[in-house]
Amino acid sequence: MSKNYTSYILPWVKTAPGMSIVISIVVTVAATIDAGPYLLVNMVVTGGMLALVATGLTLMLGVLNIPMFAHGEYFMIGSLIAYYIFTPISEFIFEHPESWLVTFGPFIAIIGALAGGAIAGAISEKLVFGPLRRRSTDNWVMNSFLLTVGLSVLLINLHQLIFGADFKGIVGYWQGMPISIADVYVSKDRVMAFIISAVIVALFYLFMTYTRTGMAIRAVSQDIIGAEIVGIDIEKIVLLTISLACALAGVAGGSLLFMYPSYPTVGLEPLYMAWFVVILSGLGNILGAVAGAFMVALLKVITMEYVGAGWDFVVPSALIMFILIFKPSGIFGSDVRGVLDK
């Protein structure tokens, strides 16, 4: 029996995904032993958030062929909505400490951020991407890329104009003592942020793998003409995909409001990190994006620990460039020829 297992595992370890996952795990364990368990906790929380933003990005790129550079702004919209929902709730909680809102108030804010992200995504499809697609799909990647950059500038400045450039943050979602896990004290907010992102990514994965609509989204990403001739309504799928992707960014912004207060350019850091993830892990692969998210989070956390806080963009991007020299389609890039290769 054990021989059977090794014959499965050994070849897997030699592949690029296997090797990188094993190395990541080893590095994580070594760094955790050396620097302390808080490093592991930081990595897991950052990785969970990155996974949310990066799966949205993968979806936009894989299904719609849009290199989305405005994705961070939906993170910003999510955090803004969560702030404006949660501020009155926290005032109410302060006066009524026994209320049910103590436990469930934060969920209202986070669900609001999710819905807000979805609605903002649908609006951008109707006002920005839809009109471009109906006009012309020539040079689509470049044109849609420029549109997303413009959208990003617009949304950042709208935030500044309407809500001001100050930090709009909260002290924390859930009150009470930190939870102790393996001798580390982790605030309830961090634990919840991780649980929320884990649950959402898992649900999203199940949705994409097993439901009819999720399969239709994948079908559109693999062959748009094939999807049309089996009767899939492309317009509907496109609208749904954009809202889903933006909802994922929105919920990430909402659930991390305690770490990242809302301000106009709050989305840029998650955006760049998510692009690292997408480039590193390859296109259109949700599980790959999740694994890649934790790898990038690990790189970031380790760089901050051992090199210095100012280097947290330099080291990951240098390493990613290095990896791409050997594996241009990304670590989890598919070996099967897809539409993009044509």
Added chain:
Amino acid sequence: MLLEVKNLNAGYGYLQILRDVSLHIDKGEYVGIVGPNGAGKSTTMKTIAGLISPMSGTVIFNGEDITGLSASAVAKKGISFVSEEMNLFVNMTVQENLYMGAYTIKEKHLQKERLEFVFELFPRLAERRKQLAGTMSGGERKMLAIGRGMMSNPSLMLVDEPSFGLAPQLTTSVFASLEVLIKNGVTILLVEQNVTKTLAVTSRGYVLENGKIGLEGKSADLAEDSYVKKVFLGV
């Protein structure tokens, strides 16, 4: 009459390919369109399937005007298009590809029934149901494309160049599978470069040249026609 195409003009951008193409298909018929490269055979198919919107002319299916509908709307009406490039979902398994073929069918048990039916037609696909479509051989992909086209229980199948890029033996088996579909009561419009083969299996045929219908009639008669013999068969 199941499908009636009247005075169809279509093309890409400013380039007109089809000029006043008219054809009709009755229920249960096996009709072929033959013609040289660039005659507009595939364009005819794509226009009927809704992938190209025509400049003028009408397409009537089951008594209903479907001219200019989107491809997904045409698929919902019961026309299934097996394209030359197959347009399979390469990163999905065979079974997932087939289930996507039944996208227009909402009921789970009907989807299952169709799947069983297709697996019966093509036992090879049943063996490979867990395999990714992109990793299959050319002939198997063709079978999968035809199987996927069958999944929606279409009243009309448009099959474009099933022998394209296939070894001769595989061509024979693909034609054999179309034969089985005809026996099951499916109506097929077939487009082929292989003139001899097409005229041998179909019951009626059209000859398309430079975007116009040149000749039409019973396939057996067309095969004996001196013009067809001279131009296409080189006899």
